[in-house]
Amino acid sequence: VLYPNKLPESERVCSGICSTLDGWFRKTVELLKPLYEELKREVFSCDYVQADETTVPVINREKHKADKEYLWMVRSVMEKLVIFHYDGGSRAGAVIESLANHYHFKGYLQCDGFAGYETAFKTSPNVRLLNCLVHIRRHFEQALDENREMAQHALTQIQYIYKIDHCCDKAGFSYEERKAKRLELAKPVMEAMKVWMETEGIKYSPNSLAGKAITYAYTRWDNMMTCLEDGRLLWDNNLAENVIRPITLGRKNYLFCGNHEAAVNMSVICSLLATCKAHDVNPREYLNDVIAQMPYHKKATQEELLNLLPHKWKLKHPECVLTRQKEESCN
Template sequence: MSAAAKDLDLSVLPPEYRVAFEALKAKAARAAELEDIVKRLEHLVAELNQVVHGKKSEKLSEDDRQLTFEDLEAAVAEAREQKKVQTPGDDKPKRKRVARRNRGNLPAGLPRIEQVVEPDSLMCPCGCGQMHRIGEDRNERLDIVPAQCRVIVTVRPKYACRTCTDGVTQAPTPAWLIEGGLPTEGAIAHVLVSKYADHAPLYRQSQILARSGIDIHRSTLADWVGVAAFHLGPIVDRLAEHLKTSTKLFMDETTAPVLDPGRGRTKTGYLWALARDDRSWGGDDPPGVVFFYAPDRRGENAEKFLTGFNGTLQLDGYQGYNRLTRPDRKGGDPIVVAHCWAHARRKLKEIFDRDGSEIAAEGLRQIAGIYAVEKDIRDTSPGQRLSARQARSAPLVEAFGIWLQAQRLRISAKSRLGEKLAYIHRHWDGLQTFLTDGRVEIDSNKVENLVRPIALNRKNALFAGHDEGGKAWGRIASLIETAKINAIEPFAYLKATLEAIAAGHPQHRIDELLPWNFQPSS
């Protein structure tokens, strides 16, 4: 609308023109508002594209990126709703909008509460009488009821004979994990899952319970966690034994800050992850992971944790693992090391992102060719993988090795690029292991993904309160993460397992309590 039209004196116009002019002004104002909304949506979409497709150096970490997605997607939804509300209406019939929801994703096992909405009157408008039901439309929406606390009252009636004095009969008290304690095994399982799977520290759980009028101090919840960790210990030990019977495993380690009471600050402990995942080549053994806690990163910790394991170990380039390959290795035979090509690629990517090095770019292109073969043979048998690698990958790896040596002769060993090339050279033998064994992966990304929840818990809980807390952390996280990668719901598994332990599950049948053997009740 022009400036002259805006300044027009409406009083000089006939009434019908004034009405039309006011309607035109209103439509122009709504159009301007819609234009602002569209610009906002375009800006938000551009930001989402930057998060997903932006330069690596500008990308956030996986965890931070998820938070960014949440906020940006919420803002997009808000803008869309604003646009829907402010869109000028018309009298033309509109096509029915398709609801924005995940159709078919509501599990059949969820309780259904039917709300039948009847018309105000069932009498026919023409006076024929009462109408008859000929069908119905059904819509399903997801409803969420906040965590509901309840009290289980155990009543044990007493019985006595009216004609004799032979005593009183009463059923014994049911077995509880915490005898005479407040929580059921389900309550304990909920605390464990909230802390170690959903990353809610105990003090926050205490605050959540307080909103429901339940005053349970953090220290009480900590007692429950400690009791559960103790009773679950034998299952984790058996899980570790089971994993170490394999001939190929992954291993990685991540920091686990622990409070050091003597100094009044935190120290750096470590959780070492030992994992098995043979699903990519159809292995029969179920996947699993065990987290071992150690107060430091010394290589003897890995040696101790791997006692009894003989075979191939897939890992990164940490030098503390070198002792595992020695003839005098304690706890078993010298292991075969398979090093991680993702770490080699990461070293070159760091250089390329910093200064655009063409040498680093060439190395990345050659590694991409090796990964392209892996993409083609994904989910095939070990024999097929091995044949393809020997025919297609081996020449690429050989060419990369020749290129690597040539570049090391040209580049100063003291430069950043020289250091990265030296790193790859030091691990060259381990980087070729995947060419000789079809069961071996090209990288150790699988165990790195299993370690990610530990990092999330570290961010939320800040630190463990003691070395013993670090051990409990690793123990319970082992069962939760193993349940998750076997598509087992952690709460249902832990609740059933704690109930079985309380009922005196026999030690010689402990394998029945391993996560992959859990059978959910209908």
């Protein structure tokens, strides 16, 4: 181990600066944690969320290398609130199950095909799982070269389902009108496709791309048909993937988290920044303001903390909304 006083002077200065910056960051995160906890409560008080998980490299000092750990993300679809959650780097379905139970979540949870979600909520009376039609489509796209006729049939049906929603968007339908149109047009297609998969699936080896595509789709099709129940529900998990993409890109820049505590701290900051982005709030102005306020909110009520979250804060600071700033700069 190299100690700062045994390093060259230039390196001792850098080491001292990094130590100071780390100390500032930790103290800042401590100030923001009450907001983070309130944001978690807000997300899980909603009745429709999307979830995803991604890898994050975290230094393991015993192994002297970075381990591949997992960071979870949950986004409330209608309210556009985002939280990241780190639980020792675990990807087990118990992580999202524990979160949902802790905050007494009741409603729809949309996710990709990761088996951990099904394990966590298969018997839950409060959580209705939805899956992602885009992930199902990808598997059929991968099977095109192996069996074009079979894969193209599935892709055509999926395209038709999306086209129905596109027409609803174009017509400006309400959620109830969208639900009615889905029941009229999409439901018969989805029911027919389920029957088609039952007869088509036995023709292919489970190890073939065609067999894998049908198995993947069929085992998640009932969850997909749940989207027929409510016009708010989306066919895919794309919004969640869009939220988590900056973390994926960020891995190329920050390389790793120094330890588990650093990963937790990253979750706090990323949650507030992602919610700012979802609400077009200038993140610099938001953080400058709330960080200055938080020392005076050590005994803040839940309502006071709620009003300091980005979606509420912007109501009192309309000048900090990015779309407005852009319009003013154009003028």
